[in-house]
Structures are given as C-alpha cells and as structure tokens.
Amino acid sequence: MTAFSPLSIGPHVVQPPVVLAPMAGITNAPFRTLCREFSGGKGLFVSEMITTRALVERNEKTMQLIRFDATEQPRSIQLYGVDPVTVGKAVRMIVDEDLADHIDLNFGCPVPKVTRKGGGSALPYKRPLLRAILHEAVTNAGDLPVTMKMRKGIDDDHITYLDAGRIAVEEGVTAIALHGRTAAQHYGGTADWDAIARLKEHVPEIPVLGNGDIWSADDAVRMMRETGCDGVVVGRGCLGRPWLFADLVAGLEGTGGYRTPPLREVADVMVRHATLLGEWLGDEQRGVVDFRKHVAWYLKGFSVGSEMRKKLAVTSSLEALRAQLSELDLDQPWPVGADGPRGRTSGNNRVVLPDGWLKDPYDCAGVSEDAELDTSGG
Numbered sequence: 001m002t003a004f005s006p007l008s009i010g011p012h013v014v015q016p017p018v019v020l021a022p023m024a025g026i027t028n029a030p031f032r033t034l035c036r037e038f039s040g041g042k043g044l045f046v047s048e049m050i051t052t053r054a055l056v057e058r059n060e061k062t063m064q065l066i067r068f069d070a071t072e073q074p075r076s077i078q079l080y081g082v083d084p085v086t087v088g089k090a091v092r093m094i095v096d097e098d099l100a101d102h103i104d105l106n107f108g109c110p111v112p113k114v115t116r117k118g119g120g121s122a123l124p125y126k127r128p129l130l131r132a133i134l135h136e137a138v139t140n141a142g143d144l145p146v147t148m149k150m151r152k153g154i155d156d157d158h159i160t161y162l163d164a165g166r167i168a169v170e171e172g173v174t175a176i177a178l179h180g181r182t183a184a185q186h187y188g189g190t191a192d193w194d195a196i197a198r199l200k201e202h203v204p205e206i207p208v209l210g211n212g213d214i215w216s217a218d219d220a221v222r223m224m225r226e227t228g229c230d231g232v233v234v235g236r237g238c239l240g241r242p243w244l245f246a247d248l249v250a251g252l253e254g255t256g257g258y259r260t261p262p263l264r265e266v267a268d269v270m271v272r273h274a275t276l277l278g279e280w281l282g283d284e285q286r287g288v289v290d291f292r293k294h295v296a297w298y299l300k301g302f303s304v305g306s307e308m309r310k311k312l313a314v315t316s317s318l319e320a321l322r323a324q325l326s327e328l329d330l331d332q333p334w335p336v337g338a339d340g341p342r343g344r345t346s347g348n349n350r351v352v353l354p355d356g357w358l359k360d361p362y363d364c365a366g367v368s369e370d371a372e373l374d375t376s377g378g
Contacts, residue, residue: 003254004224007207007231009044009102010145010174012074016252017231018220018245019177020045020238021149021211022078022106025293029069030276034269035238036072039245044076049106052081052090053372066099074101078149080109081133082119086372088136095142103141105133107150107164110183112352117372121151121183122353124164129364134171145174149211149233152195154351155184158358161195165203177209177233183351187236197227209233215339217244217251217258224252240297241339242269260334263302267325270298274321285316301338304328 007017020027020035020043032045047065054062068075077100081087087105094100107130109120124130137146148168153159161178168176178199180191191212200208207230210223220232232252238244247258261269273294278287295312308324315321 004252005230007044007175007209009074009147009207010143012044012102012145014042014044014231016042016249017209017224018043018248018252019209019231019233020245021177021233021235022046022049022104023235023239024048024111026239028065028277028280029067029072030273030280030287031242032072033069033276034242034273035245038243039249041071042249043245044074044102045072046076046078046104047100049078049080049109050090051372052079052083052086055079055090056086056093068100076100076102076104078104078106079137080106080114080119081372082117082123082129083372084129084132084136087133088140091137091140091144091146095140095144101144103137103144103146104177105137105146105148107148108177108179110151110186110349110351115183116352116354118354118357122154122351122357124150124160125154125158125357125361126364127163127167127361130164131167131171134168134173138172146172147175147177148173149177149179151179152182152192154353154358155182161199162202165199165208169203169205173206175207175209175230176203177211179233180210180212184349186349188349193223193227196223196229200228200230207231211235217247220248221251240294240300242273262330262334263328263332264330266298266302267328267330270295270325271318271322274318278318284318288316288318288321291321301335302328302332303335 004017006013006015027046027048036045050062050066066077077094079090081090091103094103106120107124114120115122150161150164152161165176178196180193180195196210209231210227210229211233214220214223214232214234215237223229223232243259243261250257274288274291277290278284281287292313311324315324
C-alpha cells in the first residue's frame with residue numbers, strides 16, 4: 001500500500017493528511033490530547049468552534065476553550081463569525097497575542113441557533129458576505145494560514161460550494177474542507193463524495209480536504225483514492241474511538257494493522273479521558289459529569305446491561321467510574337460491527353434561516369454584528 005503525500009497548511013506539514021474536525025463539547029483539549037497520543041503526534045487537531053464576538057469580548061468560557069496543551073503543535077483554532085469587522089478583530093487578536101498557529105473558519109455548522117442568524121452553513125449563500133469575511137480574516141492573519149470548512153449548500157436547491165471555493169481561492173484561503181452534505185441533511189443520509197471530487201477539480205490551486213462518513217481508516221483511504229482530495233477531516237467517526245487516529249496513521253502511511261481493543265483497554269481509555277477532563281476543568285466531579293456524554297459511544301457494540309449503562313450515565317467520581325467499569329466482562333473482545341455511524345444521524349431537516357435569506361444571494365443588508373453568538377463551543 002502506498003502512503004499518501006503530506007498536506008501543507010501554510011508552513012505546517014501534516015503527515016499523514018488527517019485532521020480532527022471541530023465538534024462542540026467534544027474536541028476540547030483533553031480529547032485532542034487523547035487523539036494525538038494515539039496518532040503518535042501526527043495529524044492536525046482543531047479546537048471547538050470559537051465565536052469571534054466572544055473571543056474579542058474575552059468571554060470566560062471562550063478563553064478556557066482556546067487554552068492549548070504545551071505539546072499541541074501547531075495550535076489550531078476554528079472561528080465562527082458573521083460580521084467581517086468582528087472576524088477581523090478576532091483574527092488580529094489571535095495574531096497579536098500568539099494564541100494559535102492556524103485559523104479555520106466555520107461555514108459548515110447546520111445547527112439552528114447558528115443558521116437562524118445567517119451563520120455556519122447558511123452564510124456562503126451570501127457571496128459578498130463570505131468574500132468580506134474571508135478578506136478580513138486573511139488580511140489580519142499575517143503569516144498565519146487561514147482555512148475554511150463548509151458544506152455543499154443550504155439544500156439541494158441552493159448549492160454553494162463551488163462558488164464558495166472559487167471565492168476562497170481569490171481571497172487567499174490556504175485550504176478548504178468540504179462536508180459532502182447540505183445543511184438540510186444535517187448528518188443524515190450518505191455523504192456525497194462526488195462533490196468533494198468536483199471541488200478538487202474546481203480549485204486545483206489549493207488543497208481540498210474531504211469530510212463525511214469516515215468511520216474507519218479504510219474509509220479514509222477510499223475517500224482519498226476516489227475523490228483525489230488532499231486529506232481527510234474526521235468527526236463523528238472518532239466519538240468513543242480516539243484510537244481511530246492510530247488506525248488513520250497506519251492506513252494513510254500504508255503500514256496496516258488496525259486496533260481492535262478488548263473492553264479492558266477501552267475501559268482504561270475511558271478512565272483516562274475522564275481524568276483529563278477533570279484536570280482541564282480543575283474539578284474531578286465536573287470532569288466525570290462532562291464525560292458522561294461519551295460513555296455510550298465507547299461502549300457501542302459491547303455487551304453491557306441496561307442497568308449498568310444507567311449507572312455509568314450518572315457517575316460523578318473517578319472512583320465510582322473505575323468501580324462500575326470493573327464489574328463489566330472486561331475480557332470481551334472487540335465486537336464485530338462496532339464501527340459505523342455514531343453521534344447525530346438525523347437528516348432532511350428544514351434549515352432555519354433569517355427572514356428573506358434566500359431571496360437574493362447578493363443582498364447582505366440583513367446581517368449585522370448583532371448576529372454574532374455570544375458564547376463559544378457551537
């Protein structure tokens with residue numbers, strides 16, 4: 001098996017060309033640490049979505065979310081914003097205060113509280129606004145590379161990714177990641193990898209990364225071969241599977257040998273994850289409570305009774321978490337069919353948009369800095 005070429009994000013060389021997708025409430029520093037440990041430090045690991053307004057205003061939660069571990073290199077922040085001026089200020093703040101080494105812009109989030117303000121996956125429909133935001137970001141970034149993540153469009157009748165890709169190239173964006181779904185699809189159905197291939201053909205000047213339905217290292221290899229994309233962005237596939245990054249390194253570097261950890265090893269990773277969260281939050285109980293959302297993802301496919309799942313869902317200390325996990329049949333081998341969809345899978349949703357948003361893709365009069373969210377984390 002032939003290894004794939006490295007990915008260049010400005011001065012940063014990413015080998016193998018794999019990126020952890022920003023996920024609200026998930027890709028905080030502890031989870032990034034886990035994934036990075038399994039990858040051997042290879043790959044690019046992006047923060048949770050940071051709202052530009054909250055960053056500029058130094059929101060307390062936001063300032064914690066942008067804290068990077070000393071071993072994280074390069075430090076990668078994803079920003080969300082709808083006001084070009086505020087985006088520019090946030091980028092300039094990152095540069096002036098040396099807060100990150102790479103900036104990614106979010107134009108892919110389909111969550112209603114984001115799209116109803118004209119942000120996320122709704123924004124590229126307004127071509128002039130997209131151009132203005134990219135211009136301010138790139139201009140203020142100086143030597144820091146600016147990338148963007150987007151979807152195909154709002155729905156099948158309002159496809160934007162080819163226009164957005166061309167605008168990105170013209171404004172100096174370093175690379176583009178495309179999730180092969182529309183906002184209306186959310187996470188349902190099947191990702192359109194053909195769209196990734198079309199974008200790659202449309203913007204040959206810069207790297208294109210593919211995102212959507214990568215549940216295993218073999219999926220990543222297949223996406224790169226079928227689409228010609230320059231790298232992959234992995235999101236839901238690593239939920240409860242941080243060791244997927246070890247597999248991705250093996251698959252994309254052509255060394256083979258994927259992990260199939262027994263439940264005992266999975267339980268050890270679960271405890272480490274909860275421990276890291278407690279250290280990061282400065283409170284063991286808060287860390288274990290925050291970890292609860294991950295339990296079902298880690299245990300997917302294993303034989304764990306409903307009563308034990310309920311107990312684990314209300315655990316509030318590391319001692320209790322270890323004790324409950326020790327009651328399981330830890331010698332269970334990796335379950336057949338445990339890979340596959342995890343996380344949100346709903347689809348065919350009506351996209352919540354500002355009034356009159358779709359009337360004219362060039363009329364941006366209805367968007368102002370008031371549309372900025374005041375909190376980060378999606």
